Amino acid sequence: MPVGPLVVQVAQLRRRSGSTSRLHTSAPLDQVLLTPASAADSRVPEGAPADCDFVLESYDGGVMVTGRVRAPWSGVCRRCTAPVGGEVDIALKERYCDPPARGEPEDEEAYPIEGDAVDLAPLVHEAILAELPLAPLCREDCLGLCPQCGADRNHETCSCVAPRDPRWASLDVLRSSS
Ligand SMILES: [Zn+2]
Ligand SMILES: [Zn+2]
Structure with missing residues (x-):
């Protein structure tokens, strides 16, 4: 069973299709999840939290997660090496689905519902990784x-x-x- 500030129990939500619940939290980020896959020259500072604001809506077969993630980033200018920073602000819409029944193909576009819980941490980390500036500039005309x-x-x-x-x-x- 997953644990953490971004794990949401969805049994209640799934009792009736179309029910919604909101999760607004400031979650610490896992540097291990953020670093190895990142080709970016910028990173989320150690210990910095991500501001997560999500609406979960149940549908027949899963849970739709829509919302917004914001997190600070820092790096160095690729031309002058001055420290630079900013904030990623990402709009998200992703599905969480039940694991496939035996013999059914896996839905590779969806995140898994584990037991009666969805873990939004992989979603948040992947979204931030994809959005970190690759080669930041202190200003356009540096x-x-x-x-x-x-x-x-x-x-x-x-x-x-x-x-x-x-x-x-x-x-x-x-x-x-x-
Ligand atoms: Zn510069
Ligand atoms: Zn010179």
Whole structure:
């Protein structure tokens, strides 16, 4: 039987199709669930909670979960390495279904109802993982660091000259011999 702040007992809800219940909670996130699958350069800070606001509605065969998840994220700007952060704000609509009867195909689009409970934690973690910025910027027009001296070009100007593209060097030879 799953346990945790995002586990909801749905036996009562499922007694009558079309019944609804609401879950509004601030749940701590599991870093283990968030980290390994993430290709993002940003992450949810350790210990930061996700604000979850869900409506569960029973239907014949399962429970529909609609709602919203919000969580903070932090990372570094991909151009200038300044710390950046923000909030993911995700609208969700997912189904939880009974496990398939013997011989029936599994509904791969749905999350499982385990016993009389639904565990919203996998739903929340997967949604946040998918939404974390891949390569965040401190601002759209961040000027980045000088590749030669490392100066932050948002705050200072340096006198470095961009190296010449070696593909033009042979043209220079032609030019000077004419
Ligand atoms: Zn930047
Ligand atoms: Zn420079």
